[in-house]
Structures are given as C-alpha cells and as structure tokens.
Amino acid sequence: MVDASRANLTAQLSTKDLPGPRGMFTAAVGRSAATFVWESADGRFCSGSAATDGGFTSTMCGSDHRDNPFSVRPALVPLLSTYTFAEVHVFGADREIVRSVTCNGRPVAVRRLPPVLDGRRALYAFALSEPTAGRVTVTVVRGRAAATEHVELLGGGLRHKASCR
Structure with missing residues (x-):
C-alpha cells in the first residue's frame, strides 16, 4: 500500500522536486493513502500525500534550502501540518530529542523519521x-534535562471537535 x-x-513530481539520495520517508499511513516527507537533491524540504x-x-516543496534553517537553540520546528486522510504533523527537533507526545495526558503514537539537514535535524x-x-x-530531552514544548493542531477554534490542552 505504501x-x-x-x-x-x-x-507527479517535477524533476527538481524528486527526492534526493536518501529517498522519501513515510510520515503517516491511512487505509488507502500515505503521507511522505523528503529532501530534494538541492536540500529543500518537501512533503506530499497520495492515494x-x-x-x-498533493505535494509541496520549500522554495529554498534555507527556508527552515537549523536552530542555534534547542527548538521544535514545525514543518508540515495537513489534513488528508488524517491530521498529520511533521516537525523537526533541533538540539533535542523527543521522548513522547501526549494529548490530554494520553500518549499519541509518534514516528521518528530519518534526520535531515546533513543529519543535524531529527524528524x-x-x-x-x-x-x-x-x-x-x-x-523532549536537552542534554540531560527534560523539558516540555507544544505543537499547535489544525482544529483552531473548533468547539465541537476533539481537543488537546
């Protein structure tokens, strides 16, 4: 299926948007579709979903490899938030390691993807x-200390939908 x-x-990709030597990484899988992320040969971050x-x-690539620079401080870097077959989020972790993701204290399955930016950014x-x-x-873990950060979801002000706090 994947x-x-x-x-x-x-x-469907143009030649310039094809994956570089490391290929595509599977970010999420639905019943009849999947979402992928990759770096193009010239280092741009790209994402796409297909049935x-x-x-x-659906595809999207940054216009330049400098669109999402590596952070000088520990940080989560939002890279993709989309809704196709599910609400899919991809984020980078610069200078820190993600240990868990939760919604209202309940674990959310998180997938670690291969790193990008010459191995500096964990995805x-x-x-x-x-x-x-x-x-x-x-x-997250920064060095040997734990810290808490957040990733904003797509639902915005939806009062009738599920909510994480």
Missing part, C-alpha cells in the same frame, strides 16, 4: 484521526 502511494506521488489508486496527490511525525483543536504536549 509503495503504491509512493509510486503515484513520485510520478494508492492515484485518486489524489518526528504523528497523525490524529480527525481535525483536533488545541495542541499536543511534547516531552
């Missing part, structure tokens, strides 16, 4: 089954 989605997505049957594809992804308001809590 291979079919990847093939459909790759077929297995070719029913839809993480998580998916929520529906648009969700609020933000998730991210526990």
